[in-house]
Amino acid sequence: PVATxxxxxxxxxxxxxxxxxxxxxxxxxxxxxxxxxxxxGEQVYLSGNTSGISKEAWQSLIRNKIFLKAxxxxxxxxxYKSLNVTMRKTLGLYANIRPxxxxxxxxxxxxxxxxxxxxxxNEEDLYAGIEHQQTDEVVQCLKLISRPGCERIIRYAFEYAxxxxxxxxxxxxxxxxxxQTDGLFHRIFDKIASEYPDIRNEHLIVDIGAARLADAPxxxxxxxxxxxxxxxxxxxxxxxxxxxxxxxxANIGESCAMFEAIHGSAPSIAGKNEANPxxxxxxxxxLLSHIGQTEVAQRVQNAWLRTLEEGIHTADIYxxxxxxxxxGTQAFAQA
Amino acid sequence: PVATxxxxxxxxxxxxxxxxxxxxxxxxxxxxxxxxxxxxGEQVYLSGNTSGISKEAWQSLIRNKIFLKAxxxxxxxxxYKSLNVTMRKTLGLYANIRPxxxxxxxxxxxxxxxxxxxxxxNEEDLYAGIEHQQTDEVVQCLKLISRPGCERIIRYAFEYAxxxxxxxxxxxxxxxxxxQTDGLFHRIFDKIASEYPDIRNEHLIVDIGAARLADAPxxxxxxxxxxxxxxxxxxxxxxxxxxxxxxxxANIGESCAMFEAIHGSAPSIAGKNEANPxxxxxxxxxLLSHIGQTEVAQRVQNAWLRTLEEGIHTADIYxxxxxxxxxGTQAFAQA
Ligand SMILES: CC(C)[C@H](C(=O)O)[C@@H](O)C(=O)O
Ligand SMILES: CC(C)[C@H](C(=O)O)[C@@H](O)C(=O)O
Numbered sequence: 001p002v003a004t005x006x007x008x009x010x011x012x013x014x015x016x017x018x019x020x021x022x023x024x025x026x027x028x029x030x031x032x033x034x035x036x037x038x039x040x041g042e043q044v045y046l047s048g049n050t051s052g053i054s055k056e057a058w059q060s061l062i063r064n065k066i067f068l069k070a071x072x073x074x075x076x077x078x079x080y081k082s083l084n085v086t087m088r089k090t091l092g093l094y095a096n097i098r099p100x101x102x103x104x105x106x107x108x109x110x111x112x113x114x115x116x117x118x119x120x121x122n123e124e125d126l127y128a129g130i131e132h133q134q135t136d137e138v139v140q141c142l143k144l145i146s147r148p149g150c151e152r153i154i155r156y157a158f159e160y161a162x163x164x165x166x167x168x169x170x171x172x173x174x175x176x177x178x179x180q181t182d183g184l185f186h187r188i189f190d191k192i193a194s195e196y197p198d199i200r201n202e203h204l205i206v207d208i209g210a211a212r213l214a215d216a217p218x219x220x221x222x223x224x225x226x227x228x229x230x231x232x233x234x235x236x237x238x239x240x241x242x243x244x245x246x247x248x249x250a251n252i253g254e255s256c257a258m259f260e261a262i263h264g265s266a267p268s269i270a271g272k273n274e275a276n277p278x279x280x281x282x283x284x285x286x287l288l289s290h291i292g293q294t295e296v297a298q299r300v301q302n303a304w305l306r307t308l309e310e311g312i313h314t315a316d317i318y319x320x321x322x323x324x325x326x327x328g329t330q331a332f333a334q335a
Numbered sequence: 336p337v338a339t340x341x342x343x344x345x346x347x348x349x350x351x352x353x354x355x356x357x358x359x360x361x362x363x364x365x366x367x368x369x370x371x372x373x374x375x376g377e378q379v380y381l382s383g384n385t386s387g388i389s390k391e392a393w394q395s396l397i398r399n400k401i402f403l404k405a406x407x408x409x410x411x412x413x414x415y416k417s418l419n420v421t422m423r424k425t426l427g428l429y430a431n432i433r434p435x436x437x438x439x440x441x442x443x444x445x446x447x448x449x450x451x452x453x454x455x456x457n458e459e460d461l462y463a464g465i466e467h468q469q470t471d472e473v474v475q476c477l478k479l480i481s482r483p484g485c486e487r488i489i490r491y492a493f494e495y496a497x498x499x500x501x502x503x504x505x506x507x508x509x510x511x512x513x514x515q516t517d518g519l520f521h522r523i524f525d526k527i528a529s530e531y532p533d534i535r536n537e538h539l540i541v542d543i544g545a546a547r548l549a550d551a552p553x554x555x556x557x558x559x560x561x562x563x564x565x566x567x568x569x570x571x572x573x574x575x576x577x578x579x580x581x582x583x584x585a586n587i588g589e590s591c592a593m594f595e596a597i598h599g600s601a602p603s604i605a606g607k608n609e610a611n612p613x614x615x616x617x618x619x620x621x622l623l624s625h626i627g628q629t630e631v632a633q634r635v636q637n638a639w640l641r642t643l644e645e646g647i648h649t650a651d652i653y654x655x656x657x658x659x660x661x662x663g664t665q666a667f668a669q670a
Contacts, residue, residue: 074511082512110445126478131515137483139515143461143476144469174563176409177417180466180474208599210567211574214549228509232545232567239546264543 003032004291007060011070012042013265014275014329019070021277021333022284029299031288036060041072041265045080052083061091067258068287070280071265084260085129088122093251093258094149095156096120096230097286100217100237100247106308107242108319113218116237117166119157120230122251124149127227145181145226150188156252157224158196168200168221169193172209172229185226206233213237238262245275245316248282250290257290259283273328276314278304307335338367339626342395346405347377348600349610349664354405356612356668357619364634366623371395376407376600380415387418396426402593403622405615406600420464423457428586428593429484430491431455431565432621435552435572435582441643442577443654448553451572452501454492455565457586459484462562480516480561485523491587492559493531503535503556504528507544507564520561541568548572573597580610580651583617585625592625594618608663611649613639642670 008023010016026033038057045052052074061067067087074080087093097119104112130142157169171189173182186203193201204212206229212219214236225233238247244263251258261279269275281304288297308317311324312335318326327335343358345351361368373392380387387409396402402422409415422428432454439447465477492504506524508517521538528536539547541564547554549571560568573582579598586593596614604610616639623632643652646659647670653661662670 085512126509127512129512131513133515134479138479138481139519140480141478141513141516143478145474145476147472174461174566177420177462177464178466178476180468181476184474207567207570208579211570211579214571215574229567231509232542232564235542235546236549236571239550244543244546 003034004066004293005034005036005064006066006068006287007036007038007064008068009038009040009070009072011040011265012073013071013267013270015041015070015072015265017271017273017329018261018275018277018280021329022068022280024333025281025300025303026284026288026296029296029303031293031296036064040069040083042075045075050079051081051086053086058090061087061256065256066287066291067256068280068284069258069260071261071263073265073267081129085127087258088251091256091258092123092253093256094121094123094152095252096122096234097160097250097252098234098238098247098262099282100234100241102241103246103305103308105322106305106311107246107317108322109240109242111217111240114237114241116213116217116220117160117222118230118234118237119153119160119222119224120234121149121153121225121227123227125227143178143181145184147184147188150185151192154185154189154192154224157222158192158199161199161222162196166199166221168202169196170209170220170223171201171203172206172223172225172233173203174206176205182226189224210236214240234262243276243317244279245314246278246282248279248284248286250283250286257287259287259290273330274315275329276316277329277333307332310335338369339401339628340369340371340399341401341403341622342371342373342399343403344373344375344405344407346375346600347408348406348602348605350376350405350407350600352606352608352664353596353610353612353615356664357403357615359668360616360635360638361619361623361631364631364638366628366631371399375404375418377410380410385414386416386421388421393425396422396591400591401622401626402591403615403619404593404595406596406598408600408602416464420462422593423586426591426593427458427588428591429456429458429487430587431457431569431584432495432587433569433573433582433584433597435569435576437576438581438640438643440657441640441646442581442652443657444575444577446552446575449572449576451548451552451555452495452557453565453569453572454488454495454557454559455569456484456488456560456562458562460562478513478516480519482519482523485520486527489520489524489527489559492557493527493534496534496557497531501534501556503537504531505544505555505558506536506538507541507558507560507568508538509541511540517561524559545571549575569597578611578652579614580649581613581617583614583619583621585618585621592622594622594625608665609650610664611651612664612668613649642667645670
């Protein structure tokens, strides 16, 4: 089989070590990939390019269309824009898919039956980046919701549910307060839901939805949300599976797709061979499925589950009585 | 002692029965209150008044300044504004205080050591209610943050911490994306925090803050947030103590204060004598402390804890092995 050319970036903080671990595993599993490496993030920012990405890097992304990205750091202080957000918008990555699954009894969790996929709208909402100072004392940010934006992400959620045999799609909005913006999302949800009679649907106000998700995630299956709620609640969902370090995510567009861990670059443990590479590895599995190398993805997934099952755990998920061996990043990859 | 005149509203759904239960307990504990009753909510809405409140009711509130409010229902469909939000803004109730405490081992919870107070900004943010249709396909909502609004709520959080001997104030914002609006909140937090060297402080991006709060609430003490994050995360925090039905909240302004349960009017169990009156009762205890009847508040609080401790539980918190007797609303009040 011919190798698929993809773009990768090793990122900042723990990025390089978890990328190395991930690439070793992909290679051992027989993934057919040709890697083109770009540099994005902190070094690019600090070299004076406030976008965090060079023109050549963009060209690589647009050419290859598939991107495996390690976490990056945006420097503190004025003038830097979030590269994650810029990439999602520039590449039209409208759907952010975040599966959050408990691996009970191999990973300690309070929610053993959890198996939730958060489908997060990825371009609109308060992330549109339209902010201004109104007076000396007042600042404003625009929350923007469009009909095509809602239709696209909600249809994606139902198609995803159908493809993966999931039974219910829930929608969270705050349309009792934001009757026009969140109201539009809710109305389009109801309309599209009616085209999928085989899949159950429900709408919850986001406050009570979030409360139930945090307390009884086994009540949910696929959950679709506007961007900011999805940002917050996918972190909640990932964390309560046992560790935010276990979850990968796919950012999907019409022509491009970017795959990354949910967690950040964790500078405090960078370079210490302590980080859990699982989030990026899960992202890589989603990438492999996306490009049709499903068997390789399955092989990696099995090896990963088997390693966790054997109690070979990195520090973030190590727990007396559940884990058996505490290992570093590279030993975990080796296992 | 002279009685304090307060305004009460029995509300909708389970409102009347939990108000009745609460008033019985307050009377039995010797609260010195003179009650003035107003009608707000569903009946008022459906009578054609889309604000849900009459002019006379407003006059009662402005006269008495202290309001104990049962949950209300806003009818579905166009034209109705949220009365909760209108009251918070009209009466200048800028601080929404929501203590979320685990009552382990009396109430089943996954988070036995939880004792968090959410201090939520209560007037600004996306709740300002400025929404409009931009084009056929695009709707917008304004998120509004002001310097005085931030200063007031953040100072309130630190003063609260000092008064109640709490050691840390955490702040959650999304200022890596909303650098001006959430950025302002964060900067003012840092500035005011420096005036309280006796109290620890920290800022977390709201996504990871939410994840930690949901997974390890014992890490937090007082948490101050803009309005919408506070709405969502106070529901999460209340729910994971064991039940959203246990938490009361205070809406505090310069001259007025409104006390209410965190939960809604739960129409599905209305009139069945099943609802847990604890949320409104906790709100009533906050009211009693606020008007200086702290001994009565303490008496009610002790009786309430004792009842829960004895395993006399309403359906929402009843759990085999923890509870001993499953009771209705009025029997719980009687106990
Ligand atoms: C880093 C940040 C801009 C990003 C977001 O807010 O979307 C992150 O939290 C995420 O969830 O991918
Ligand atoms: C009923 C609703 C308008 C209200 C809010 O959003 O503030 C409620 O959820 C709350 O938390 O008090």
